Structures are given as structure tokens and as C-alpha cells.
Amino acid sequence: MDKNEIIKTLRELDLNRGAQYADVRIEKTSYASIGISNHETTNAIEEVNVGAFIRVYNNGRWFYKSVSSIENLQRELDSLCSISKTHKGISLPIFDSISPSVSERFLYESKTKAISMAEKYSLLSSYDSLTKANQKIKVTQSNYIEKKSEMFFANSKNVLTNYDYLGYEIRISYRFSDNDKNFNDMYSVYSDDFSKLLSKEKDISDALFESETFLYANSCAPGVFPLILSPSTAGVFAHESFGHKSESDFMIGDENMKKEWALGKRVGSEKLSIIDYGDIPGNSGYTPFDDEGTKSQKTYLIKDGILTGRLHSLSTAFDLNEMPTGNGRAINFEFQPIVRMTNTYIEKGTSTFNSLVSSIDNGYFIKSIKHGSGLSTFTIAPLKAYKIKSGKITEPVKINVITGTIFETLNDIEGLSDELVLKSSLTGGCGKNEQYPLRVSFGGPFVFVKKMNVS
Amino acid sequence: MDKEYFKSKIDAANISIANSEIESVRNKKRERSSVRVFDRGYIGISASMSSSKTEVLEKKAVESLSLRVPVQFSLPAGTKRTWDVSGGVISEETLLRVTDEMLASLKKSNPDFIFSGNTEFSKAEEHLENSLGADYTVRSSYILLQIMFKHKNSASIMDGGFANVYYDYPDMDEFISKFSQHLDAFNNVIPLEDDSIPVIFWQDPTIMSFFARHLNGELIELKSSYFSSKMNTKFFSDKFSLYDINYDPEHHIANPFDGDGYAREKHILPLIEDGKILTGMYDLRRASIYKRLPTGTSTRPYNKSSEIYPNYLYAKETGVSLNDLKRALFVLITSGGDFQDDGSISLPVQLGYLYEDGEMKGRVQELMLNNTIEKMFGIDYIGSLKETMFKGDFEKFFAVNMNIQKGL
Known part of the structure; x- marks a missing residue:
């Protein structure tokens, strides 16, 4: 079923069959992947899926249904409306502000057709073979992933939004081993343009050279130190430590959180601004319209250290008397939209990376990480980190975990470099409740933090 | 074909x-x-x-x-x-x-x-x-x-x-009662005065994931696992045995065939027995490459090739009871820490309680647990306890001595 047939199917649905509100989201996703494990091809597959998610709201409660076929959508919708009518709750004028609109943004209609699986395989295989030269690389896993999604949305308020998304990623993972010493690392490149994945041989060789040095890294001395976070590390920090707290569904009905997170409050250093914005093509968080049909807004979560905004779905915006921001997102057609981030980043500053490093006498540079998480205390498990001594990056070090209290760390940000790098990926993503992985991106400049706990 | x-x-x-x-x-x-x-x-x-x-x-x-x-x-x-x-x-x-x-x-x-x-x-x-x-x-x-x-x-x-x-x-009464006990303890923030007490873990994903990763047969064969040089040696405590279980109807575990459709004969696969590391895990592909027997321990997402992964890792009960531990740190949530490849670990405790004389006394804050995998299941291993969080659970608590560091 092509794009025009899906739009026709949506237009023909009668969404006003007794519910106070109804919407239908159809997703058509083309997926291709190739896997090479220890230089043997293990997987090559192309897949096309179409499915739909139906939402009905009646008397204060949502009723959802996901279906893996779009042949009988009207029947499924009617059935859900009929179930929802049995609920006797409180009705809220939650959808009164929605105005009819038609929006369409198809950027990638012709881009995937010209590239054969053989061409994709050949590229991946050539990159994979670069890992053969180093005898200390014992395990390798190389993957090509491609995802094209066409998203179609209609609701009972005559809103129709459609857009497409395209991403390519190559990821070369490798494990160095020398006697009992081991080190896992990977190189990845992502783009919405296949040609940007080409000619990466030097980048991969450089990455392999750097990774090998970590095989013999010494453990760090634990303590409290100044740190420089790389753009991807800063992005994970922004996402985990602050972004999740900006998802306003956590605030609904929680008077303490409303007070604690009152807009206008100072929450960080005046150098710090954090933004979430879905409408940045070319990144894995690209979401020009969310899964409730709302256009993405550029939302300053923090502006110059002041709490300025938060992320909303339709429901949370209504509950907090604010405007929807286009952050109602689901991982796929099997789930309901909930408040999620898109592309989240720390705004760049004016310093250079070298000037940030030169201001540290004894500290660490966190170049890449394994994972991060954040409750009231956030934690980041570094992958590659370097010692900074007398204003210079010196040797690689092993760090188990860096931790901090979120507000203290936000206030301890003392410098930002003058470049902005967003990290995109099709493997992994963000998890919330049962929904993992959601494609997002995150990033920022190099960030100088006055003190963090290192162990 | x-x-x-x-x-x-x-x-x-x-x-x-x-x-x-x-x-x-x-x-x-x-x-x-x-x-x-x-x-x-x-x-x-x-x-x-x-x-x-x-x-x-x-x-x-x-x-x-x-x-x-x-x-x-x-x-x-x-x-x-x-x-x-x-x-x-x-x-x-x-x-x-x-x-x-x-x-x-x-x-x-x-x-x-x-x-x-x-x-x-x-x-x-x-x-x-x-x-x-x-x-x-x-x-x-x-x-x-x-x-x-x-x-x-x-x-x-x-x-x-x-x-x-x-x-x-x-059993809603049990669920609500246990939950309420934890919430009562949560409300009572207390200092941890004795940092030499045992630590009780429940369902900690970080710890078991080390075994899942390093008992991967391919890593072992390629001399790239932490356990590569330790196979068939007694590396852990006599008290520590680790099994992979693929079918146990009483506890509703049901992975009787692996990602490639291989159904192993015995549902219990000993990986570590009395501290001795016996075998790694192999799917059909790796078993064929390395001339080993497949172990029925692989998973295959519907659109990918199979990956070596345990079904259900189970540490054998050692006869120790909660009653034997007068006082302990009961860890409900750790987050953000990880093992290094040399087996060292730092685990930030996100939610932990002081357990004393059969009850949760109160919540303790800002603790980091440090140790190595060798000691955790060697000299510092107290055992897999008799008790479970809920009656009938398969998942047991286990108790270990850790270096408890105050402050994160």
C-alpha cells in the first residue's frame, strides 16, 4: 500500500462515532539490516511493516488498540468507541483548542530506491575488513542499519499530518584482548544521506588506533575532580539528568513537583541553556510532527540557567495550562504516545576546547560513555576517559562511574566550547516505562564542569 | 532446501x-x-x-x-x-x-x-x-x-x-503488604553507621549481566572473556553454583528451544559448579565453528540472526537464611554502575534499606558499592538465600560482602 492509498484510507475513516475524541496513527516502516560477526556475514534482511494505533478518549480515560493490519480500521475504531462508552468518569475539555489543519513533510521519497543491498553489503564489508589488520582485535561485530518511516495521522478534529523519516547507520564494534586485558569499543556513523557513510576508512583506522591505547589504561584515582565532557557525554547528561525531568507527565497532580519545577526558577549556571527540538532533519530524533499531530516546537528547557520550558503532550499541556510542544511520541504503532524527548542538546558557548582543557590542573576528559542514568543522583559509566594534567590531556584512564547531584552539577558548569555536535543513532535509544528504544539524538559542545565524583 | x-x-x-x-x-x-x-x-x-x-x-x-x-x-x-x-x-x-x-x-x-x-x-x-x-x-x-x-x-x-x-x-494482600513495608522504611531516613555489614541484592541486572557476557562461548574461545583463562578451574567460592534453566513449569520458565530451534535434552545447564567454571554457552553457529556442543542458550529476534544469551541464570541456594544475617544493607535499586573488563565494579545505590532483626529499619542514602567479581562470588560470597521477595518466587536474594563507600 503506497502513501496515497494510506492517506485515502485515513481520510475515509469516520472518526466521530460517539467518542469525545479519537485519532488514528498509521506507520509504514521499511527496515534493512546487514550483520557481519567476526568477519562472517550472519544476517541480511529487508522488511516492510504497516500497522496502526487507535486512540479513543471518553469521560476522562483513554482507550487504546494497536493493530498489525490496516484493513479493518473502521471496525476496530468502532469497537474501541463502544468499549469506551461504558466508562463513567469525568469529562475534560481537553481537545477544545485543537484546530483543523493539514500538514505534510515528505523529505525522503526517492532516496532509498537507488541503493542495492549488494552495495550496502560491499561498503559494510570493506569497513569490517579494516579490523582484520590488528591481531589484538579478537571479536568484531559490524552492522548496517537503515530505517525509513512514513507516518500518517488523523484525528476527529480534522487534523491530518504526514511526514517521513530516513536514517542510515554503520556501526563497527570490536573487542581488543591481550592476555587478561580487554577493551570493547566501537565506531559509528549516521546520516540521512547514504553518500555520507562513504570514505570513512581513515576515521575507522583512527578510532581503532585510539581504542587500542585503552587496553593498557590504568585505573583512575577516585575523588572529586573537574571534568570536561565531550559533546556526546554532555548530551547524555542533558538527556538523562535534566531532559527526563522536563517531561511534564511526571508533574501532573504533583503539587510539590509543580513548585519545585516552577518556570522562572534558577536551576543552573548562567552559561547553561538546554533545548529540545524535533524539527532538525538529519538527526535520529527528527520528529517534525509528534504522534498526536502536533508540530514540533523549539523548547528551551533551560535558558541562561533559568528554567524556561518543559515538554508536553496534548494532555499534559492542558493539565498545566501550557501549550503542546510536539513531544507526544511512541516507539512504534504498538504503543500510545507519551511525553518524550526528540533532539536534546546543550547550546554551544564561546570557548575553545583547548582553552577549556588548559584551565584544568588536575582532572579528567570524558570522551565517550557506556551508559548513563539519572534520578536525583545521576550516574555515567565512562568508556573512554583521559587524565588532564597541568592543562594538557595526558594518558587514557579507566573510570568505573562518575556521579553527581543534578542541581549542583548544573550550577558547576563553568565553560562551553564553541561547537555543537549532535549524536544520532538507529541502534539503542531512549527508554521510558515500557517503551524502548525510541529514536532520539543528544549532544552539545565540550562542557567544563567544576567538580564531579569520580570512582 | x-x-x-x-x-x-x-x-x-x-x-x-x-x-x-x-x-x-x-x-x-x-x-x-x-x-x-x-x-x-x-x-x-x-x-x-x-x-x-x-x-x-x-x-x-x-x-x-x-x-x-x-x-x-x-x-x-x-x-x-x-x-x-x-x-x-x-x-x-x-x-x-x-x-x-x-x-x-x-x-x-x-x-x-x-x-x-x-x-x-x-x-x-x-x-x-x-x-x-x-x-x-x-x-x-x-x-x-x-x-x-x-x-x-x-x-x-x-x-x-x-x-x-x-x-x-x-496475591494482592502480600504485594501490598510488602510494598507498604518498603514505603514505611523509605520514610525513615537513617545513617549507616556500620559499613562492614553484608549486602543483600534482589534482581540486580548489572551483576548477572557480567556472567551472561563473559560466559559467551565465542568470547571464551577467542581468549577475550574474563573467564578465558579460568575455564575448568575453581575460581569462585565452593558455595557458588550458577545454572542456566530453560524450562521449569512450576516457575513458568519456558524457553525449551533456542533461537535456532535447538531443544537441549536437560533443562538445567550447570555453568559454574561449586566454584568451578565448567562451560561457556554456544548456539548452533558457534558450536559448529568451535567444535563444541550447542547449549541451547541463544535468542533470536524475529528479524535477526541468533545471539548467545542465557535463558534464566539461577544461583544455587546455599542454605543461608535472612535470619542468619542480623543486620544487612538491603539493596533494591542500583543504577549507573558497571563492571570493567578486569572484573572490578562500582555500583551506585539508588534505593537501599538497613535490614535489622527481620525488618527494614529505614532508608540509607548516597552509598557506592565496590568490589571485584572474583571476590564477590569468592571470599566475599555469603550465599543465595532461602527467602524470596514473594512466596513462590524463583528469584532468590543473595548476600555478599562489599566495600560500602559513603557518599557518591
Whole structure:
């Protein structure tokens, strides 16, 4: 079923069959992947899926249904409306502000057709073979992933939004081993343009050279130190430590959180601004319209250290008397939209990376990480980190975990470099409740933090 | 040409809770299908997560043979078998009522807290059939109660969670009683004066993931596992035995065949016995490459190749009881820490309690646990305890001495 047939199917649905509100989201996703494990091809597959998610709201409660076929959508919708009518709750004028609109943004209609699986395989295989030269690389896993999604949305308020998304990623993972010493690392490149994945041989060789040095890294001395976070590390920090707290569904009905997170409050250093914005093509968080049909807004979560905004779905915006921001997102057609981030980043500053490093006498540079998480205390498990001594990056070090209290760390940000790098990926993503992985991106400049706990 | 057909179906009702109220009801019918064909040393795969006809998938799988993906193993032969570990069925109406009652009770006995999360009844069926006679069906079901909590005065988006999986009608009294005990202890913040006490873990994913990763047979063969140089040696405490279990109907564990359709004869696979590391885990591909026996420990997402992964890692009970531990640090949530490849670990405690004389005395804050895998299951291993969080659970507590560092 092509794009025009899906739009026709949506237009023909009668969404006003007794519910106070109804919407239908159809997703058509083309997926291709190739896997090479220890230089043997293990997987090559192309897949096309179409499915739909139906939402009905009646008397204060949502009723959802996901279906893996779009042949009988009207029947499924009617059935859900009929179930929802049995609920006797409180009705809220939650959808009164929605105005009819038609929006369409198809950027990638012709881009995937010209590239054969053989061409994709050949590229991946050539990159994979670069890992053969180093005898200390014992395990390798190389993957090509491609995802094209066409998203179609209609609701009972005559809103129709459609857009497409395209991403390519190559990821070369490798494990160095020398006697009992081991080190896992990977190189990845992502783009919405296949040609940007080409000619990466030097980048991969450089990455392999750097990774090998970590095989013999010494453990760090634990303590409290100044740190420089790389753009991807800063992005994970922004996402985990602050972004999740900006998802306003956590605030609904929680008077303490409303007070604690009152807009206008100072929450960080005046150098710090954090933004979430879905409408940045070319990144894995690209979401020009969310899964409730709302256009993405550029939302300053923090502006110059002041709490300025938060992320909303339709429901949370209504509950907090604010405007929807286009952050109602689901991982796929099997789930309901909930408040999620898109592309989240720390705004760049004016310093250079070298000037940030030169201001540290004894500290660490966190170049890449394994994972991060954040409750009231956030934690980041570094992958590659370097010692900074007398204003210079010196040797690689092993760090188990860096931790901090979120507000203290936000206030301890003392410098930002003058470049902005967003990290995109099709493997992994963000998890919330049962929904993992959601494609997002995150990033920022190099960030100088006055003190963090290192162990 | 050999062929394999796989289909998994899930029919689930999920109730979402926000701000201590039911927010939504979701019905999900999920289907995943794949067809694999094996021909003259090559494999062709097709897959779908939306409704697809088998003939269409088979045609695509045959077409994909042209990509010339080599395959190092043959499909396993088998017979027609069905495993059914389904428990009781509860209707959506009953699940709604149970959820409503649970929330009412939790709110009444714990007015200082806000609850969120979800409850779910899920019914699943997996069917794998191949041209060598394997014709396997597995049916299962569960009821999940997964509730997050936050104190009304807390600035965090959540302070912790409590969850259990049931296979029949949930014992709500037990669930609410245990949950309330933890919430009472949460309200009582106390200092940890003695940092030499044992640590009790419950369902900590970081610790078991080290064994899952380093008992990967391929890593062991390639001298790239922490355990590569330690195979067939007594490396851990006599008290520590670790098994992979793929089928236990009493506890509703049902992975009787692996990602490639290989059904191992014995459902219990000893990986570590009395401290001695016995074997790594191998799927059919790696078993063929490294000339080992397959261990039935692989998982295969419907649209990918199989990966070595344990079914259910179980540490043998050692006879130690909670009563033997007068005082301990009971860790409910750790987050953000990880093992280094040299086996050292730092685990930040996100939610921990002081356990003393049979009860949770209060919550302790800002602790980091440090140790190495060798010591944790060697000289510092106290044992896998007799007790479980909920009666009938398979998952046991285990107790270890750790270096408890105050402050993060």
C-alpha cells in the first residue's frame, strides 16, 4: 500500500462515532539490516511493516488498540468507541483548542530506491575488513542499519499530518584482548544521506588506533575532580539528568513537583541553556510532527540557567495550562504516545576546547560513555576517559562511574566550547516505562564542569 | 532446501497508572513472523511485524538467498511438542478491578506517596516448525504488577518501584503488604553507621549481566572473556553454583528451544559448579565453528540472526537464611554502575534499606558499592538465600560482602 492509498484510507475513516475524541496513527516502516560477526556475514534482511494505533478518549480515560493490519480500521475504531462508552468518569475539555489543519513533510521519497543491498553489503564489508589488520582485535561485530518511516495521522478534529523519516547507520564494534586485558569499543556513523557513510576508512583506522591505547589504561584515582565532557557525554547528561525531568507527565497532580519545577526558577549556571527540538532533519530524533499531530516546537528547557520550558503532550499541556510542544511520541504503532524527548542538546558557548582543557590542573576528559542514568543522583559509566594534567590531556584512564547531584552539577558548569555536535543513532535509544528504544539524538559542545565524583 | 517457519503472537491488556489513578486501557495484538531457508550453505531470511502470509514471506526468503549469506550450521531435527506454562486467565474487567483495588489500598495505607506504572495481563504463543520435523509450540501467560512510587515531597520524578510477575490471580494482600513495608522504611531516613555489614541484592541486572557476557562461548574461545583463562578451574567460592534453566513449569520458565530451534535434552545447564567454571554457552553457529556442543542458550529476534544469551541464570541456594544475617544493607535499586573488563565494579545505590532483626529499619542514602567479581562470588560470597521477595518466587536474594563507600 503506497502513501496515497494510506492517506485515502485515513481520510475515509469516520472518526466521530460517539467518542469525545479519537485519532488514528498509521506507520509504514521499511527496515534493512546487514550483520557481519567476526568477519562472517550472519544476517541480511529487508522488511516492510504497516500497522496502526487507535486512540479513543471518553469521560476522562483513554482507550487504546494497536493493530498489525490496516484493513479493518473502521471496525476496530468502532469497537474501541463502544468499549469506551461504558466508562463513567469525568469529562475534560481537553481537545477544545485543537484546530483543523493539514500538514505534510515528505523529505525522503526517492532516496532509498537507488541503493542495492549488494552495495550496502560491499561498503559494510570493506569497513569490517579494516579490523582484520590488528591481531589484538579478537571479536568484531559490524552492522548496517537503515530505517525509513512514513507516518500518517488523523484525528476527529480534522487534523491530518504526514511526514517521513530516513536514517542510515554503520556501526563497527570490536573487542581488543591481550592476555587478561580487554577493551570493547566501537565506531559509528549516521546520516540521512547514504553518500555520507562513504570514505570513512581513515576515521575507522583512527578510532581503532585510539581504542587500542585503552587496553593498557590504568585505573583512575577516585575523588572529586573537574571534568570536561565531550559533546556526546554532555548530551547524555542533558538527556538523562535534566531532559527526563522536563517531561511534564511526571508533574501532573504533583503539587510539590509543580513548585519545585516552577518556570522562572534558577536551576543552573548562567552559561547553561538546554533545548529540545524535533524539527532538525538529519538527526535520529527528527520528529517534525509528534504522534498526536502536533508540530514540533523549539523548547528551551533551560535558558541562561533559568528554567524556561518543559515538554508536553496534548494532555499534559492542558493539565498545566501550557501549550503542546510536539513531544507526544511512541516507539512504534504498538504503543500510545507519551511525553518524550526528540533532539536534546546543550547550546554551544564561546570557548575553545583547548582553552577549556588548559584551565584544568588536575582532572579528567570524558570522551565517550557506556551508559548513563539519572534520578536525583545521576550516574555515567565512562568508556573512554583521559587524565588532564597541568592543562594538557595526558594518558587514557579507566573510570568505573562518575556521579553527581543534578542541581549542583548544573550550577558547576563553568565553560562551553564553541561547537555543537549532535549524536544520532538507529541502534539503542531512549527508554521510558515500557517503551524502548525510541529514536532520539543528544549532544552539545565540550562542557567544563567544576567538580564531579569520580570512582 | 530446508525451511523454518517462526511465529509469535501476544495478546495483552495493559492498564496504565498515572498520578495514582488509572489513566488508560490498551489492547495489543502483536504478531511477529519469520521464514528462514537454508540452501547449499547459504541462508535466506524474511520477517514481518505486521500481518503477512507465510507464502509471501517464504518467497522473499528464497529471493534473499541471492545475497549469499553463508550459514555454518544445519537446522536441528525434532518432533512435534507442546509446552504450556500458561496460568490463569483474567479478563480486562478483572484486571481493571484488581488495579483499582490495589491503588485504593496503596493510597489509603501510604498517603504520602504518588503511584504510577502499569498492570498487564499477557498471553503468548510461539510456534516454530522446520522441514526436519521440529514442530514446537510454547504457550505462556502472566500478570504483571509494576508500580513506581515517589514521595509527595520529593523533587525526583520517581523514588523507586516495586514489581512482581504472577501466573495466576495475584496475591494482592502480600504485594501490598510488602510494598507498604518498603514505603514505611523509605520514610525513615537513617545513617549507616556500620559499613562492614553484608549486602543483600534482589534482581540486580548489572551483576548477572557480567556472567551472561563473559560466559559467551565465542568470547571464551577467542581468549577475550574474563573467564578465558579460568575455564575448568575453581575460581569462585565452593558455595557458588550458577545454572542456566530453560524450562521449569512450576516457575513458568519456558524457553525449551533456542533461537535456532535447538531443544537441549536437560533443562538445567550447570555453568559454574561449586566454584568451578565448567562451560561457556554456544548456539548452533558457534558450536559448529568451535567444535563444541550447542547449549541451547541463544535468542533470536524475529528479524535477526541468533545471539548467545542465557535463558534464566539461577544461583544455587546455599542454605543461608535472612535470619542468619542480623543486620544487612538491603539493596533494591542500583543504577549507573558497571563492571570493567578486569572484573572490578562500582555500583551506585539508588534505593537501599538497613535490614535489622527481620525488618527494614529505614532508608540509607548516597552509598557506592565496590568490589571485584572474583571476590564477590569468592571470599566475599555469603550465599543465595532461602527467602524470596514473594512466596513462590524463583528469584532468590543473595548476600555478599562489599566495600560500602559513603557518599557518591
